Amino acid sequence: SKGRSRRHIVMAPFMAQGHLIPFLALANHIHKRTAFTITIATTPLNLKYLRRALSRDMDRAINLAELPFSSSHHGLPPDTENTEALTLSQVAVLGMASTSLKAPFHELVKKIAREDGAPPLCIISDVFLGWANEVAKLCDTVNITFTTGGAYGTAAYATVWQNLPHRKLKPGEEEFSLPGFPDSVKVHVSQLHQFIREADGTDVWSRFFQSQLKLSGESHGWLCNTAEEVEKCGLEVLRNYLKLPVWPIGPLLPESMLKPQSGTTRPMGLATQRAGKEYGISPSRCVNWLDSKPERSVVFISFGSQNSIKQSQMLAIAAGLEQSGRSFIWVIRPPVEFDRNVEFRPEWLPDGFEERVASQGLLVRQWAPQLEILAHKSTGAFLSHCGWNSLMEGLSQGVPIIGWPLAAEQSYNSKMLVEEMRVAVEICRGLDGVLTAEKVTGVVEMVLGEEGRSIRVNAEEIGVKMKAAMRDEEGFEGSSIKALDEFVAYVTSRAEP
Ligand code: UDP
Numbered sequence: 001s002k003g004r005s006r007r008h009i010v011m012a013p014f015m016a017q018g019h020l021i022p023f024l025a026l027a028n029h030i031h032k033r034t035a036f037t038i039t040i041a042t043t044p045l046n047l048k049y050l051r052r053a054l055s056r057d058m059d060r061a062i063n064l065a066e067l068p069f070s071s072s073h074h075g076l077p078p079d080t081e082n083t084e085a086l087t088l089s090q091v092a093v094l095g096m097a098s099t100s101l102k103a104p105f106h107e108l109v110k111k112i113a114r115e116d117g118a119p120p121l122c123i124i125s126d127v128f129l130g131w132a133n134e135v136a137k138l139c140d141t142v143n144i145t146f147t148t149g150g151a152y153g154t155a156a157y158a159t160v161w162q163n164l165p166h167r168k169l170k171p172g173e174e175e176f177s178l179p180g181f182p183d184s185v186k187v188h189v190s191q192l193h194q195f196i197r198e199a200d201g202t203d204v205w206s207r208f209f210q211s212q213l214k215l216s217g218e219s220h221g222w223l224c225n226t227a228e229e230v231e232k233c234g235l236e237v238l239r240n241y242l243k244l245p246v247w248p249i250g251p252l253l254p255e256s257m258l259k260p261q262s263g264t265t266r267p268m269g270l271a272t273q274r275a276g277k278e279y280g281i282s283p284s285r286c287v288n289w290l291d292s293k294p295e296r297s298v299v300f301i302s303f304g305s306q307n308s309i310k311q312s313q314m315l316a317i318a319a320g321l322e323q324s325g326r327s328f329i330w331v332i333r334p335p336v337e338f339d340r341n342v343e344f345r346p347e348w349l350p351d352g353f354e355e356r357v358a359s360q361g362l363l364v365r366q367w368a369p370q371l372e373i374l375a376h377k378s379t380g381a382f383l384s385h386c387g388w389n390s391l392m393e394g395l396s397q398g399v400p401i402i403g404w405p406l407a408a409e410q411s412y413n414s415k416m417l418v419e420e421m422r423v424a425v426e427i428c429r430g431l432d433g434v435l436t437a438e439k440v441t442g443v444v445e446m447v448l449g450e451e452g453r454s455i456r457v458n459a460e461e462i463g464v465k466m467k468a469a470m471r472d473e474e475g476f477e478g479s480s481i482k483a484l485d486e487f488v489a490y491v492t493s494r495a496e497p
Contacts, residue, residue, distance in 0.1 A: 006121040006495045008037045010065075010109055011146075014126040015046050015098060016083040017305035018389050022148040022225050024053060024062070025252035026124070031061050033481075034488055036121065038062050041108055043069035043101070045081040067104045074100070083306050087340075088407060091306075092195070095128060095208040102131040109139045122491040124223065127154065128208075130215025142494045143219040144487070149388045149409055150226045151248065152234025152416040155180065155241050156187070157409035158217075161209040164199060166192055180241040182233075185419075190429050191411040217242055220494065223487060225250035225388065227469030228479040230462060233420055245490065247483040251392040251466050257375050258396070258470045280365035283372045286329070289362055290373065293327050296380035296456075299402070299444055300373050300394075302331040304387040307406040311335040311348055313428070313435050317383075318349050320440020321361065326448060327378075328361040331368045336431060374399055381447045383427065386410040386417070395423060398463035400447055400455045404428045423459040425452075 009030065013023035020042070027038040040050060040062060047066050054062055071080045074097035076090060083091045113119045122142040125132030127149075136143035147154040156178055160166075165176045166189060175186040189197065199206045216222075226248045228235060239246050251258075290298060301317065303309065309317075314335055321328050332349075334342050344365060354363060373379055374393045382394040383402040391413060394401060401424035403414035417424035427443045428435045446452050469480040477485075 006116070006118050006492075007035075008039065008112060008116050008120045010112060010120045010123050011038065011040045012101070012105060012123065012125040012129050012132050013040065013042060013046075013146075014128040014148075015043060015081055015094065018387055019126055019128075019148045020046060020050060020082075021053075021389060022250075022252050023126070023146065024050060025254075026146060026223070026225075026249070027062050029249070029252060029484070030488075033484060035061075039065050039108075039112065041065040041067050041105055043067055043081045045079060049082075065108050067101045067108065069097070069101065071097070073097075085340075086306075088195070088306075092204040092208060095212075096204060098129060099131055099208075099212075101129070102135060105132065106135045106138060109135055109141070113139060119495075121495050122220075125216070125219070127158075127216045127222075128212050130212035130217075130219075133215045133219050136219075142491050144221055144223060144491065145216040145219045146223045146225075148225055150234055150391070150413060150416070151224050151231045151238040151246070152420070153388060153409035153413040154224065155234060155238040156412035156415075158213050159241055160187075160192070160196060161199075161206065161213060164196075164201060164206070166197065167200065178237075181237050187412075187415070191405070191415065193407050193411070193430060217244075219244070221245035221247065221487070221490060224248045225252050225392070227251065227466055228483065229465050229469060230421075231416075234416060245486075247487040248469075249480045249484045249487065251396055251470065251480075253393065253396055253470075254371065257371060257393070258467050260464075260467055278367065279369055280331070280367055281362065281369070283369035286362065286364075286369055287372055287376060290329075290376040290378040293378040295377050297327055297448070298376075298378050299326055299328040299381045299383060299448070300330075300370075300379050300399075301328060301383040302368060302370055302390065303333070303385040303404070303406060304390055307385045307387075308333045308336045308340065309404075309406070310431060311337055313431075313433075314348050315350055316435040316437050317440055318353050319437035320444065322350075322353065322357055323437055324441045324444045325360065326444055329364060329368065329373055329379075330361060331364050331366070331370075333366060381444065386413040388413060391417070392466065395421075395459060395462050396466040398456075398460040400424060400452065400459040402427050402443055402447055404433070406430060421458060421462055423455050423462055425455065 013019045031038050047064050072078045119139050119141040122144050123132050123136045124144045124146050127145050127147040133143040159179050163179045174189050195205045221244050228248050374397050382399045384390045386403050386405045403424045403426040405411035405414040414426050469478040471478040472481045
């Protein structure tokens, strides 16, 4: 640098909803605290999504830069640039294809450096886009990895992909320890999703994850969307695994969800922050419906942006909910047997179900205003696939979790919630899990009823801690605010001539 102070951060998120949303939140958060210029670089269709999500005043300071990408060049269907548009096996192809963004990203950073008269302060790249580390070196800047997952889940996922410990199991053995984790932590083979169970280091998934995770492990430090006091054990293992600074700077959630009393107020306008998506129901209708229900009485069911369950499992959920008589909001997606964009088909649900539960439940097609629902005081339990964003959205509002991990690092998230945080019950595991209506009724009753008291209290406490971590007031700086300042001090000192 030529003595100019560097005030520009370039970001590269992975092309998935669960990554774009926290990257955008991180960009806003850093900008608000530092007034640095931020550029987020992504592919054309993801850029369009970000542009719509950004169309509010406070986001004007975030620049968007397009990285050319053509899915069909990589053997993917045309115009599929986000995991949401793809089947799980195509996601590995998208992963591999994302490495092609390295060259245009390099050009972009060079252009920014020319325009600014100095290289960016740092490149913040997704844990899946390890190649950004090589670009940072070429451009004489620092690379920081951002994991949109939690510390425990990220550490477990990374260590499993890097070491494939389950391949060392002897016949008959079903549990293994995780390299880098305390010996007391045992993973059961049923907690590995299909791709990793079958991985041997030569398949597309292994090749993608192993190469990118290795590079991300060689960056200068990691940002993690979690909080020190919420994930003590997870942060310890992640630091131990990486031997790098890890700054827990989360949970990155809209401000209205981080107010001490958000669970008892009506957080309006959250939906507009997801303006990039069409909702299957208007947020206000959802909120009005919730208003009519007693406090902490409603079960919310959503499997995130890319996962679905089997038709038979949907039928079991429906029957179980109906038997329980409990109120619910359920995001209905095509079951895995169907193309993910097909219109609703009656056979996904029991005969006459919708009419019978008309006053008991809300069925939302495709995409729900999840934040409004979780922040509403009537929501009492969240049946979730344990995607990290969903978990933080729910737990920050004190909502206990009914876990059904389906993919990625979700089974480790669920494990931590059950064993460490004690805020969850696992109802099912993976797509092959057997689910009965009785099980659904039983677990829902457990979590909402007398027996669930302690997990409800624990969830409430975690929520308080999460909010405190992000509190930024005269006389009080939460741990995640301090960690952000430490991160800024670190990159700033590295950039000094
Ligand atoms: N989401 C939403 N409406 C839905 C489903 C998901 O707004 O109907 C949002 C949810 O609030 C979360 C994100 O999509 O922010 C999903 O991220 P997560 O990490 O939970 O799971 P992923 O989609 O990455 O598996």
